[in-house]
Amino acid sequence: MALYNEDFIDTVKSTCDIVDVISGYVNLKRHGSTFFGNCPFHREKTASFAVTPEKQIYHCFGCGVGGNVINFIMKIENINFKEAVEFLAEKANIPLPVADNTSESQEEAKIKDYHKNQMYSINKSAGKFFYQNIYNSKIAKDYINTRKLSISTIRKFGIGFATGNNSLYRFLKSEGYKDDDMLATGLIGKNTRGELYDKFKDRLMFPIFDVRGRVIAFGGRAILPSSELKAKNIPKYVNSPENLIYKKGNHLYGLNIAKGSSGKLKRILVVEGYMDVVSPQSFGVTNVVASLGTALTENQGKLLRQYADEVILSYDSDEAGQNAILRGIDILQKLDVICKVLIMENAKDPDEYILKYGVEKFNALIDNSITATEYKIKVLEKQYNLKDTTEKIKFLNKMAIVLAGVTNNIERDIYVEKLSKELGVGKEAIIAEIEKHLFKDKAKEKPLLISVVNNKSKSSDTTNLEESIIYLLTLKNQDVYNKIKSLVDIQDFSDEVNRALLGKVYNAYMKNNFNEMDFTSICENEAELSKITKIMVKDTNITDLDKATDEVLGFFKNAKLQQRKNDLVSLIKNTQDTALRSTYENELNSIIQSSGTNTL
């Protein structure tokens, strides 16, 4: 059985969003950052089947099944791993890699991987080179000062400056990169005489990172005055072209930073340009991303769903911006993401707004964002002259379509009430109009009983503590790993499945780039999958990771000592060998003395 390479499986997993796929089989409802539905693998009336978009896993609290998107398809379609990968690839229109297993196709895949890695590496080197340039150029320094960008912000985003003049090409050459790989990144071009040259000149350079933190592209913003740009016919923005490692609509600028900082609320602001992400950062507003291009794509919507419970759209107030917001609302609502719209007056974008009015006013603006429905109503109201009866009827017809899309009855009622008053039209007439658009599929809605995740962990229960330790490791924090690894040995775990998992997780940390670790794919059987998803699906709000780790490790150490004491007491009781007994007694004494309390 020919297996596909990691890279391909990775692509399938990241393209086939787990909520999307499972929604094809299970009616899922959002509850906080988790989706719940009735388990398709056991009969139940309460929804105990949980799916988390953030971690891309599912777990049933009823029957214990769990896994990633591939595991789900294997189980529900009753097919093997390879078939499940193919099944998902076909659904997502991802072409299968050359299926045969000849050394040639494997060789090709290897070569492609090699070039991809070269491109990542060139981008990284170029990013460092641009970053070093920024303080050596007067024009760049002046620009940074007028935009009030702090040094820490520039460092955080790796903002740099491209001087052009082939300095980048010479630098990359000196680093030993091949011309073809440089050309592939789009940072370097080739003229008609066959000479290579820097494609970015006199531009502020914004590296675009993927969620794994790799530089996949650059956005270059001209810093010459607009009049000069116009005269010389130079575009204000130039971006890296699409290539092997960069597909435009699949990434969000700033997500690598925003994903860790969206806070308890998990609210992410979506803006248009690089500066709209960077500028608020200098003032402590860190949960901002840019869609790189005016309208949000579906893939970007799915990315947002992984990291945010609520998305706030903030685009320019011109017509293009307004259309982008309406499209964004449609995409996000289809994906079941709560979305709102930021309304800004007297400034064209967040960057300008903050410079003009300050960050406090901006934060207040975020808090006062209006709902998607309110925004749609606002847009419609502008389009019709409501004093004119014919226009009013047209407006009501359009309005009815908008309100038919509101799934919450109470919310819909409020809008109907408001409209009825404002327009002087009876509520019944508006409701009748809405009902025309409601069709029959509303009957599906039923109240949902969520079985609450059992979060009680008795500090004395070692199995629970073992699970807590594994949970901490799944957070992919290097410091946490170092601490746990230095204090917890695999043999310290008493639960068999936990022990196997700890070994595998340790291995994953030692072997992999830990951004790429997927803990569901290291599992070898259903028991392990069930355990790891049960552990991961928990939504704990740890505010101080360091403290939490120390606490869990402290409890674990005490529990282990207690257990050993109990073991020693029974060993002493049962042994006839006096020498052995005295060894046990010595150990018991030293434990009692070191822990300071005699609990016998």
Ligand SMILES: [Zn+2]
């Ligand atoms: Zn189940």
